[in-house]
Amino acid sequence: MRVRIRHSKLGKVRFTSHRDTARHWERALRKAGLRVATSGGFSPRPRLSFGLALPTGAESLAEYLDVEFADAIDVGDSDVVRRMDQALPVGYQVLAMAHHADAEPSLQSDVVACTWWIEVHADADVDAVVGTLLDAASVPLERERKGQRRVDDIRPSIEALAAGRPPWSGAGTWLESTLATAERGLRPTELIAALWPQRDPLDLVSRIVRTHQWIERGGTRREVLPAAVDAGPAVVAWA
Amino acid sequence: MIAVWDRVEPLLARVQKPARYIGCEDGAASPRHGAEKVAWLLAYPDTYEIGLPNQGLQILYELLNERDDAVAERAYAPWRDLELLMRQRGVPLFSVDSHLAAAGFDLIAFNLSAELVYTNVLNMVDLAGVPVRSEERADGDPLVVIGGHCAFNPEPLAEYVDLAVLGDGEEVVGEITAVVSRWKHDGRTPGSRQRVLRALAQVPGVYVPSLYRAVYDGPRLVAVEPRHADVPAVVDKRTVADLADWPYPKRPLAPLTEVVHDRLSVEVFRGCTRGCRFCQAGMVTRPVRERPPEQVRTMIANGLRRTGYDEVSLSSLSTADFSDVGEVIAAVNPPGCPPSELVSVALPSLRVDAFTVGLAGQVGAARRSGLTFAPEAGTWRLRQVLNKLISEDDLYGAVDAAYGQGWTRMKLYFLTGLPTETDADTLGIADLARNVAAIGRRYTNRASVTVSLGGFVPKAHTPFQWFGQNTTAELRRKIQLLRDSAGRSRGVQLKWHDPAATLAEGIVARGDRRIGRVIERVWRDGGVFQEWSEFFDLGRWEQAMAAEGLSLDWYVHRHRTEDEVLPWAHLRAGLHADFLWADWQAALGQAGVEDCRWTPCYDCGVCTGYGIEHVVASTVPPAGGSQGTGQDLRRGGDTPVLLTRKPEMVGG
Numbered sequence: 001m002r003v004r005i006r007h008s009k010l011g012k013v014r015f016t017s018h019r020d021t022a023r024h025w026e027r028a029l030r031k032a033g034l035r036v037a038t039s040g041g042f043s044p045r046p047r048l049s050f051g052l053a054l055p056t057g058a059e060s061l062a063e064y065l066d067v068e069f070a071d072a073i074d075v076g077d078s079d080v081v082r083r084m085d086q087a088l089p090v091g092y093q094v095l096a097m098a099h100h101a102d103a104e105p106s107l108q109s110d111v112v113a114c115t116w117w118i119e120v121h122a123d124a125d126v127d128a129v130v131g132t133l134l135d136a137a138s139v140p141l142e143r144e145r146k147g148q149r150r151v152d153d154i155r156p157s158i159e160a161l162a163a164g165r166p167p168w169s170g171a172g173t174w175l176e177s178t179l180a181t182a183e184r185g186l187r188p189t190e191l192i193a194a195l196w197p198q199r200d201p202l203d204l205v206s207r208i209v210r211t212h213q214w215i216e217r218g219g220t221r222r223e224v225l226p227a228a229v230d231a232g233p234a235v236v237a238w239a
Numbered sequence: 240m241i242a243v244w245d246r247v248e249p250l251l252a253r254v255q256k257p258a259r260y261i262g263c264e265d266g267a268a269s270p271r272h273g274a275e276k277v278a279w280l281l282a283y284p285d286t287y288e289i290g291l292p293n294q295g296l297q298i299l300y301e302l303l304n305e306r307d308d309a310v311a312e313r314a315y316a317p318w319r320d321l322e323l324l325m326r327q328r329g330v331p332l333f334s335v336d337s338h339l340a341a342a343g344f345d346l347i348a349f350n351l352s353a354e355l356v357y358t359n360v361l362n363m364v365d366l367a368g369v370p371v372r373s374e375e376r377a378d379g380d381p382l383v384v385i386g387g388h389c390a391f392n393p394e395p396l397a398e399y400v401d402l403a404v405l406g407d408g409e410e411v412v413g414e415i416t417a418v419v420s421r422w423k424h425d426g427r428t429p430g431s432r433q434r435v436l437r438a439l440a441q442v443p444g445v446y447v448p449s450l451y452r453a454v455y456d457g458p459r460l461v462a463v464e465p466r467h468a469d470v471p472a473v474v475d476k477r478t479v480a481d482l483a484d485w486p487y488p489k490r491p492l493a494p495l496t497e498v499v500h501d502r503l504s505v506e507v508f509r510g511c512t513r514g515c516r517f518c519q520a521g522m523v524t525r526p527v528r529e530r531p532p533e534q535v536r537t538m539i540a541n542g543l544r545r546t547g548y549d550e551v552s553l554s555s556l557s558t559a560d561f562s563d564v565g566e567v568i569a570a571v572n573p574p575g576c577p578p579s580e581l582v583s584v585a586l587p588s589l590r591v592d593a594f595t596v597g598l599a600g601q602v603g604a605a606r607r608s609g610l611t612f613a614p615e616a617g618t619w620r621l622r623q624v625l626n627k628l629i630s631e632d633d634l635y636g637a638v639d640a641a642y643g644q645g646w647t648r649m650k651l652y653f654l655t656g657l658p659t660e661t662d663a664d665t666l667g668i669a670d671l672a673r674n675v676a677a678i679g680r681r682y683t684n685r686a687s688v689t690v691s692l693g694g695f696v697p698k699a700h701t702p703f704q705w706f707g708q709n710t711t712a713e714l715r716r717k718i719q720l721l722r723d724s725a726g727r728s729r730g731v732q733l734k735w736h737d738p739a740a741t742l743a744e745g746i747v748a749r750g751d752r753r754i755g756r757v758i759e760r761v762w763r764d765g766g767v768f769q770e771w772s773e774f775f776d777l778g779r780w781e782q783a784m785a786a787e788g789l790s791l792d793w794y795v796h797r798h799r800t801e802d803e804v805l806p807w808a809h810l811r812a813g814l815h816a817d818f819l820w821a822d823w824q825a826a827l828g829q830a831g832v833e834d835c836r837w838t839p840c841y842d843c844g845v846c847t848g849y850g851i852e853h854v855v856a857s858t859v860p861p862a863g864g865s866q867g868t869g870q871d872l873r874r875g876g877d878t879p880v881l882l883t884r885k886p887e888m889v890g891g
């Protein structure tokens with residue numbers, strides 16, 4: 001039985017990698033006694049598939065994975081969620097769970113954009129910097145890929161960008177931005193590099209939180225699995 | 240106690256593998272510190288990936304946290320990138336559990352499992368903000384402790400550590416805690432540090448180097464003697480009599496990021512009496528103490544449930560020798576176990592025989608790629624010298640069974656630079672490798688053999704402690720000889736350890752107190768992480784030796800004589816000096832010795848001296864192979880081979 005799970009990854013555990021997250025889930029499901037179906041073949045692997053990689057160091061209220069369970073699972077059973085939460089490392093919490101049809105496209109190919117909250121330490125007028133970027137017809141950014149440096153226009157990847165207050169009571173200056181994932185997509189740190197080309201993004205950014213991942217169905221955009229992240233327990237526990 | 244997470248966190252975006260520094264493992268303690276609790280910082284002087292799986296550290300961590308009068312946290316060596324940022328911004332060494340500054344702990348205890356990490360010990364103490372030399376530490380500074388196998392020759396670190404602990408740590412950490420607890424309770428008044436060190440010197444197994452004086456006559460060591468009448472002249476190791484009393488770790492640590500042995504580990508026995516003469520681990524951990532098989536099964540089941548691992552390693556110095564190994568393995572995956580619940584079993588340190596291959600076949604149904612054997616030497620003659628009594632038939636039988644059961648890659652471990660070694664022995668390695676590859680080709684075209692060649696470093700408390708280590712030039716010549724002979728053989732690959740690193744290891748392994756300043760110089764010159772080839776530089780060691788006026792030849796390459804006072808003569812692993820010398824002579828005579836766990840005791844000194852004995856379920860040796868019932872003790876030449884004596888050069 002295939003189940004899609006949305007979870008958070010907050011706090012110290014954000015310094016683990018995407019590969020680490022896969023291991024955390026494999027171990028947690030075994031600890032929780034929830035049996036995962038395995039691939040056939042010479043060395044059977046548990047059938048888990050993960051969504052778009054979260055950069056190491058970024059936090060999230062919208063991480064996804066698909067799990068093929070060996071047994072039937074009641075996705076509305078709070079005891080299942082509790083067992084997962086207890087088995088997962090501190091900082092992880094299951095936020096939503098739903099059955100998932102086999103025919104649905106994979107998370108990696110389905111998601112078109114992600115929304116991020118980025119805490120910045122910028123002395124300049126942030127609204128002005130944001131305005132300048134949004135007004136520009138094109139925003140060239142030099143990036144490296146597979147050892148080659150090239151200049152891309154990243155303006156089309158920036159779907160939304162504004163300074164604001166995050167849903168949790170975070171002091172400081174925050175940017176909310178929705179960034180496309182298609183083709184090369186745009187990473188939050190690359191956005192910061194484009195906003196402040198003279199500065200090292202590491203000096204400017206203290207937190208990066210992914211809050212939503214978006215898919216499109218029949219021309220409308222919707223969240224992969226909705227969850228009350230604005231006031232949900234994960235945010236409360238974290239803020 | 241000063242929490243430093245707020246200062247560490249901003250640095251982590253700038254370093255490689257930041258997950259090394261966050262803690263949060265399954266099994267990690269959340270210790271509550273307090274004035275009535277002695278705070279131990281258990282430190283591993285290498286990276287998190289290497290240190291986290293260390294079982295000794297995990298056992299003590301748990302034991303101490305179970306006590307009412309102690310708490311323990313852990314620290315690992317920060318990689319160079321983080322260290323530089325920490326130094327720039329004045330962030331001290333910290334624990335990964337609560338991210339507390341290291342200097343606030345009462346003890347910083349290092350687990351030493353290799354010599355080349357010693358510069359990291361100094362670096363970590365310095366990064367903690369604690370003076371690196373023990374004499375400069377004040378009453379408020381932590382006690383710096385070392386334990387682990389390397390602590391059996393602690394002399395190179397004598398000026399840098401406050402205590403060295405010899406042998407099993409399970410009991411002695413409690414006794415040390417009790418003494419330190421009184422010190423802490425009394426408020427660590429001025430001058431109290433000296434008094435607590437004096438009191439600790441009374442704890443069996445604890446060596447306080449500053450209470451001993453090394454006396455030299457020119458380069459020669461004459462004695463290491465106590466400065467006070469109440470300080471014991473000889474310090475003996477500690478040994479836990481029965482592993483059944485210590486079913487630890489009960490809460491194994493499962494890390495959030497990849498580490499070197501990323502699996503559950505259950506120690507099935509401690510000690511080894513195979514008697515391999517080069518092996519310090521075997522010599523200093525006698526006698527054999529097996530864990531009851533029911534306890535092993537319980538520890539496996541509980542450990543898997545707690546951690547979620549799907550792989551368990553049955554650890555020991557020679558796991559195929561565990562009396563109940565077959566039953567324990569069979570119980571891990573009961574018949575009918577669904578594929579999603581199959582647990583892989585890793586068997587490190589296998590013997591070279593078909594029985595062992597049978598075990599490996601039992602556990603590794605899915606993954607049959609590589610299997611490792613360690614014949615150690617290329618000819619039967621030299622294996623008799625080592626007392627590693629593996630016949631060619633054993634080896635060929637083992638690999639035949641392995642290739643026959645689907646394995647395709649064999650890895651063979653050898654040492655070079657061994658006592659009495661000739662070029663015939665080196666060329667013998669090539670012959671063995673070629674023959675193994677040829678056996679493999681009967682089964683598969685993909686058959687391959689990797690020969691891994693390590694340079695031999697004589698170790699303290701072994702029968703080879705008197706042997707002069709080969710020079711780098713000699714080791715290189717032998718490696719080249721082997722490359723010329725085996726390099727282009729079909730299916731045979733060669734790998735070797737850098738002889739320069741072997742030399743540096745040799746400086747420290749049998750060094751005396753004067754080597755401490757060499758280590759300090761290498762560290763001050765930036766020589767950290769010397770186990771890592773990207774950081775290792777022999778030039779630093781050579782320069783430091785020269786600057787201290789010490790001779791490499793004298794410390795490393797010279798054969799020692801029977802009457803020489805060795806730097807660790809006042810420290811005992813239980814082995815009689817007479818036994819070690821006699822065994823050294825037997826080695827030169829190519830005479831083997833039996834395994835005393837199944838044959839009468841030959842009184843090496845350990846059991847008789849400490850009033851303990853083997854705890855072994857099986858009274859007969861395992862079937863098959865010359866390391867089993869067919870142990871072949873045909874004597875070699877009766878006249879001991881004489882090692883050429885080199886002229887002694889004057890050092891110091």
Ligand code: SF4
Pocket residue numbers: 512525526835836839840841842843844845846847853
């Ligand atoms: S004292 Fe005897 S039985 Fe014990 S380890 Fe030594 S030789 Fe073996």
